[in-house]
Amino acid sequence: MLELRTRRVPGSGPGTRAAALAAGTEAWLPGALAVYDRLFAAAGLAPAQVRRLALAARTALADWASDLAEELDSYAEASGLPAWRIHALNARTELLAAAGAAGRGECSAIAGADAAGATVGAQTWDWHRELAGGWAVLKYPQARQPFVTLTEAGLLAKIGLNSSGVGVLFNVLAHRADTGDGGVAVHAVARRILDTATDVGTAVAILRSAPLAASSCFTLLDADRVACLEASPAGVAELPPARWSVHTNHFRDPELAAGALPTDPDSDSLPRHAVLTARLADAEHQDGAEGLADLLCAHSSDGAGVCCHAQPDAPLGSGWQTLATVALEPGHRRMSVLAGGPCGRPAREWLRFSPG
Structure with missing residues (x-):
């Protein structure tokens, strides 16, 4: 089910925000937990191992950003759950990395300056189709x-x-350095950037300060700059500036790429990167982030499935699907979200959000 939920999360402290979020997510949190329990089990993680890794992630987060650890603890309490259950969710990237379950890969991101010179970015969010009902757009109006x-x-x-x-x-x-054990979850890093950074420079500093246990690429943008950083327990590398930043699911920094795990046989990361690079070479006419996101509407017949559709008979863990498409316009302080892939338009429309 491709549904776009929205929630406003008031409160300026960890406890009040957590209580508000728990009240707003009580109907759909249990379903997401159940899917992740199945995904962890399918990856070979026993419940005791999930709990141990989750608590190690909590310790790392408490050392790095104690208020975020407190917020997750409070959210768990308000949801009637042991804290490790919520920390396991936040460290799902790290737990799956610990199990060696990186799989096909997910997401294609592009960013640069549009025809008017405005910084814009867009991406598909590809994840397991079983979690199609397990996400929302959250607005935090009283964060720092x-x-x-x-x-x-x-x-x-x-x-x-x-x-x-x-x-x-x-x-x-x-x-190869992804142990999944005892590092700050990449989703917590994203949160610290969003609730603290005032420009790309401060966002980069936040990312570099976090001890990681799993790898991700962060494409960071503000009204004046785009920076694409590959972050791993082995180090953080900022890719050279380019007219357009394109990233899929393989390392491009030479030093980090030397230690990368072999590309999964089912991965289409390289073809997706090639298709988007070619499309962006002719993208001078694109205006605004939503126009940029139109370039993400590419399927296997176009050379690669940037807009991803799960096979009807795909088993748990291999049913990759574009659950949402996102477009960012920093200069206008606007984020646009489309439920599902970019090919869903015009049947589905963009919903636009401002952070204030």
Whole structure:
């Protein structure tokens, strides 16, 4: 079911925000937890191992950003759950990395300057189709930096934009250094950027300060700049500036790529990157982030499935689907979200959000 939920999360402290979020997500959090329990089990993680890794992630988060650890603890309590259950959700990237379950990969992100010179970004969010009903757009109007984020049930943040015009797009990566054990969850890093960063420079500093246990690419943008950083327990590398930043699910920094896990046989990361690079070469006419997002409407017949559709008979863990498409316009302080892939238009329409 492709449904776009929205929730406003008031409160300026961890406890009040957590209570408000728990009240707003009580109907759909149990379903998301059940799917992740199945995904962890399918990846070979026993419940005791999930609990241990989740508590290790909580310890790392408490050392790095104690208020975020407190917020997750409070959210768990308000939801009637042990804290490790919510920390496991937030560390789902790390737990799946610990199990060696990177799989096909997810998400394609692009960013640059449009025909008018405005910084814009867009991405598909590809994830397991069983979680199609497990996400929402959340607005935090009383955060240090008010922000809006597309995120999953129980997760601190994911893709988003804050009131200073700092945007976050990101893609999962896989590296031999990914232990999944005892690092700060990448979704917590996204949250700290969104609720604190005032420009790309401060966002980069936040990312570099986090001890990681799994790899991801963060495409960071504000009204003046785009920076694409590949972040891993082995290090953080900023890719050279380019007219258009394109990232899928393989390392491009030479040093980090040398330690990358072999590309999964089912991955189409390289073809997706090639298709988007070719399309962006002719993208001078694109105006605004929503126009940029139209370039993401590419399927296998176009050379690669940027807009991803799960096979009807795909088993749990391999039913990859574009659950949402996101477009960011930092200069206008606007995030547009489309439920499902970009090919869903015009039957489905963009919904537009501001962080304030």
